[in-house]
Amino acid sequence: MEKLLYLPTHEYIITDGVTGRIGISEYAARQLGNVVYVDMPEVDDEIVAGEEFGAIESVKAASDLFAPVSGTVVGVNEALLDNPRLISENPLKQWIVEIELSDASELDSLLTPEAYTELCANEKH
Amino acid sequence: MDNLKKTALHKRHLEAGAHMSPFGGFDMPIEYAGIVPEHEAVRTRVGAFDVSHMGEVFVEGPEATRFVNYIFTNDVESLAVGRIAYGMMLHPDGGTVDDLLVYRMGVNTYLLVINASNIQKDVAWIMTHAQAFSVRAVNCSDDWAEIALQGPDAEATMLGVLGIDGSGIPFYGFKEMGGLIVSRTGYTGEDGFEIYASPERIDTMWQQLMDAGVQPCGLGCRDTLRFEAGLPLYGDELSDEITPVEAGLGMFVKLDKSDFIGRDAIARQKSDGVTRKIVGLEIEGPAIARHGYEVLDTDGNVVGTVTTGYRSISLGRNLAMALVDSTVAALDTPLQVRVRRKVFPARVIKKRFYTPNYKK
Numbered sequence: 001m002e003k004l005l006y007l008p009t010h011e012y013i014i015t016d017g018v019t020g021r022i023g024i025s026e027y028a029a030r031q032l033g034n035v036v037y038v039d040m041p042e043v044d045d046e047i048v049a050g051e052e053f054g055a056i057e058s059v060k061a062a063s064d065l066f067a068p069v070s071g072t073v074v075g076v077n078e079a080l081l082d083n084p085r086l087i088s089e090n091p092l093k094q095w096i097v098e099i100e101l102s103d104a105s106e107l108d109s110l111l112t113p114e115a116y117t118e119l120c121a122n123e124k125h
Numbered sequence: 126m127d128n129l130k131k132t133a134l135h136k137r138h139l140e141a142g143a144h145m146s147p148f149g150g151f152d153m154p155i156e157y158a159g160i161v162p163e164h165e166a167v168r169t170r171v172g173a174f175d176v177s178h179m180g181e182v183f184v185e186g187p188e189a190t191r192f193v194n195y196i197f198t199n200d201v202e203s204l205a206v207g208r209i210a211y212g213m214m215l216h217p218d219g220g221t222v223d224d225l226l227v228y229r230m231g232v233n234t235y236l237l238v239i240n241a242s243n244i245q246k247d248v249a250w251i252m253t254h255a256q257a258f259s260v261r262a263v264n265c266s267d268d269w270a271e272i273a274l275q276g277p278d279a280e281a282t283m284l285g286v287l288g289i290d291g292s293g294i295p296f297y298g299f300k301e302m303g304g305l306i307v308s309r310t311g312y313t314g315e316d317g318f319e320i321y322a323s324p325e326r327i328d329t330m331w332q333q334l335m336d337a338g339v340q341p342c343g344l345g346c347r348d349t350l351r352f353e354a355g356l357p358l359y360g361d362e363l364s365d366e367i368t369p370v371e372a373g374l375g376m377f378v379k380l381d382k383s384d385f386i387g388r389d390a391i392a393r394q395k396s397d398g399v400t401r402k403i404v405g406l407e408i409e410g411p412a413i414a415r416h417g418y419e420v421l422d423t424d425g426n427v428v429g430t431v432t433t434g435y436r437s438i439s440l441g442r443n444l445a446m447a448l449v450d451s452t453v454a455a456l457d458t459p460l461q462v463r464v465r466r467k468v469f470p471a472r473v474i475k476k477r478f479y480t481p482n483y484k485k
Contacts, residue, residue, distance in 0.1 A: 037436070062413065
């Protein structure tokens with residue numbers, strides 16, 4: 001069964017423990033506004049839990065993307081290269097990269113949807 | 126957040142649901158409807174900005190002209206009453222204390238409009254140097270609020286909504302109208318006006334503009350607009366370390382006037398040349414070069430730093446301004462920009478990316 005988990009920096013992973021799709025939360029997409037470019041890694045790149053693996057450019061700024069877990073990139077969402085605005089419309093469907101997890105135990109430190117929602121509520125204060 | 130200053134219109138911005146952020150010590154609106162629609166409103170119609178964060182310093186006294194000419198790079202001796210000069214205050218080494226507008230209010234009275242982020246530094250600088258002159262300088266920044274009305278419809282909107290006739294005001298001129306100062310100036314590359322008044326009157330005028338459906342604009346599009354027009358932002362293209370000659374603004378430093386702070390350093394730079402310059406860059410590919418990113422030559426050596434970069438809203442191209450070694454500053458020089466892990470080709474172009482539509 002697939003689980004949805006979050007980083008406090010607003011990235012999510014939808015994963016069955018073997019592979020996972022990583023994107024940004026609806027809250028983050030709303031904050032960013034118009035997305036003009038998604039800078040993503042390439043297939044076979046290694047990404048490392050907690051480290052930057054790409055960036056999302058809105059009109060006003062670049063926001064780094066952080067990896068929720070470590071793994072190897074097995075796919076990228078090429079639709080975003082042609083039309084980066086898709087990510088604003090449906091961020092949970094428009095994932096950015098798909099990875100093969102190298103250590104599923106890293107999932108234990110991520111936030112559940114409930115914990116993440118609470119975090120966003122506190123950010124808005 | 127508690128020590129952030131608020132402008133007279135702060136409550137209006139919150140009510141309008143603006144996205145707020147700290148800028149120059151103030152809690153300022155960044156965007157209302159979004160940077161893109163606000164930018165386009167100014168380019169095609171009209172937009173209203175709260176620029177009350179700007180600082181106002183009045184200088185008056187028998188030696189006011191001599192004093193302003195001593196701390197300011199442009200020449201105010203030849204400036205007519207009712208006209209405005211753009212220029213800088215400089216450190217002795219030519220680095221920029223601030224860039225500012227000087228309004229000649231009277232024969233012996235001037236208004237200096239300074240950047241919000243520099244108010245403290247500038248006021249201290251002005252007061253220190255004023256001691257040697259028979260002048261009085263007063264920081265009135267908290268007593269004045271300011272709206273910028275910018276865009277091709279600015280003149281008609283100002284008349285129709287606020288009842289202020291700006292048709293007789295020339296570019297870089299102003300009029301005093303019953304407690305208001307109205308100037309044909311701005312920071313967008315479009316025709317427009319800046320209105321200075323008491324916080325109460327600014328609040329009333331803002332509400333009139335909003336009721337008339339004028340697009341409120343935040344600092345987000347103020348930056349994308351000024352960037353396209355090739356105008357510098359203090360902190361990006363000018364700083365305590367960057368001289369006006371390096372920034373390509375040497376024409377606002379008049380060497381053929383009485384002595385002023387920084388004169389010798391600028392005279393040297395104008396005759397000997399500078400080692401680095403602000404240039405325009407066009408980046409090939411989808412990446413956007415942001416402030417602080419490295420500029421490389423075609424061999425991969427670091428030759429400079431990006432000062433501002435956007436995907437231009439009006440032109441749809443990835444553009445940047447950058448401070449680079451003079452050896453690579455010539456037009457059409459091929460360069461590269463590092464955007465995180467990747468390097469993208471770039472080319473030196475004129476930094477006035479968008480041709481301003483001023484009413485001259």
